[in-house]
Amino acid sequence: MAYSDKVIDHYEHPRNVGALDKDDGAVGTGLVGAPACGDVMKLQIKVSAEGIIEDAKFKTFGCGSAIASSSLVTEWVKGKTLDEAAAIKNTDIAQELALPPVKIHCSVLAEDAIKAAIADYKKKSGKDEAAE
């Protein structure tokens, strides 16, 4: 299968690989996918007091398209509000990376990862508020 130039670029030069402190209250962690299915994405966001995503990191087990999808969304979510980030659609990711139909699930997974990271952050910060 031939990959698009953008997939190859993200695969060879992945943006924002790494981890944030998952115990930090400002960090939301999303872990989606399953090893048995051949892809697992971990996406972490760090949210400022103003509600802006100021940092994002990922680690991914998967094919080139899965790695590229997660790398791309770390670029996209940075600087966005949580609502703006939650509005990113898998179709936008698939279109940007020119994913073939058989790889659409990679972009779906990346969208799920954003939503899971936001949900984790909200859960944690909600808990913090309740504790105050």
Add this chain to the structure above:
Amino acid sequence: MTAIGAKPCPTLARRPGTPVYLDYQATTPCDPRVVEAMLPWFTEKFGNPHSRNHAYGWEAEEAVEKAREQVAAIIGADAKEVIFTSGATESNNLALKGVAHFYKDKRNHIVTVVTEHKCVLDTCRHLEQEGFTVTYLPVKSDGLVDLAELEAAITDQTVIVSVMAVNNEIGVIQPIAEIGALCRKKGAFFHTDCAQAVGKIPLDVNAMNIDLMSISGHKIYGPKGVGALYVRRRPRVRLVPLITGGGQERGMRSGTLSTPLCVGIGEACALAQAEMASEAERLKSLRDRLLGGLKQRLPEIYVNGDLDHRVPGNLNISFAFVEGEGLMMGVKELAVSSGSACTSASLEPSYVLRALGLDAEMAHTSLRFGLGRFTTEEDITFAIDHIVEAVEHLRSMSPLWDMHLEGVDIKSIQWAEH
């Protein structure tokens, strides 16, 4: 005529910009000696081997018959028992459908194995649709058939048992002689797909009680588009042909033979036979070097399938916590193959690896390395460095590798299967 083995094995230089070829189970390049033998039969010696009236036909027929003898010789058969086909897929189709159809009024049961090549499994599916009953035997975790299970599966209704000699994905060698003896004892025909076995391991149709054997040209440094089927004459195996017409190939496969292709597979067999022992030793040492080099530098890698009962040119390894297709993209300087779902349209990981009882997650992390006649020590050294670098890089970005390092059991996590 040149004596076999008189010409030294040539080398094939890699074209600039192309990856190192380590996919010899997929196909092989034509040996330049094979091509040389084929060439005159395209141009000046173009006759129809079935033309009985003139010298063009006679010389072509002579060439085809010599090729038939060369194919027969490598499997210990008589030349009269070898028919030429378009490849191993056709041979497998003809063996199974041909025998099943001929004997359908007497017997209607077929035994095969879950790790067979798709063309055997799919042919069996078609026969099931026609009303035949098929038993698909499982394999043990080493990839080998359990002989007791096989014996139990063969009934007085079993017309044919089909078990491949060497598996295309994991290279394991089935106990063909024992299976042949069992089939003979039970009165069922024994067919074996030897596309991956011919020229790699010694085969003898009589010593091994083989009734039908499929052979491929392009897996043994011969041309694509030609294969052969061995069909035993004593005791006689009868077939209903798939292709009817002029009655060539003893009526079992009509159509004008391609003289150059027949010459090509014949020459390929002759070369493979002459060089089999030394080549096996050379490939074994290259494979040991590859495996040793990888094991020394990478933890958590696992060989799939039995390592001892395996052709020397095959290695199938799972690189835990790294997905196979992602890894193939990382080793783009190597031409290899993966058991990962992502390389197939089905999104299911390799059915052969799953049949060994391998978890889906481990099947997703596998690569197949196929070494062959033109693989060099330099290729292997290069491959080791390249693979180690790619695996380390991908593990550094794998969340599963992090979990492994933290001592988290990945199986303990509640994954949302998608």
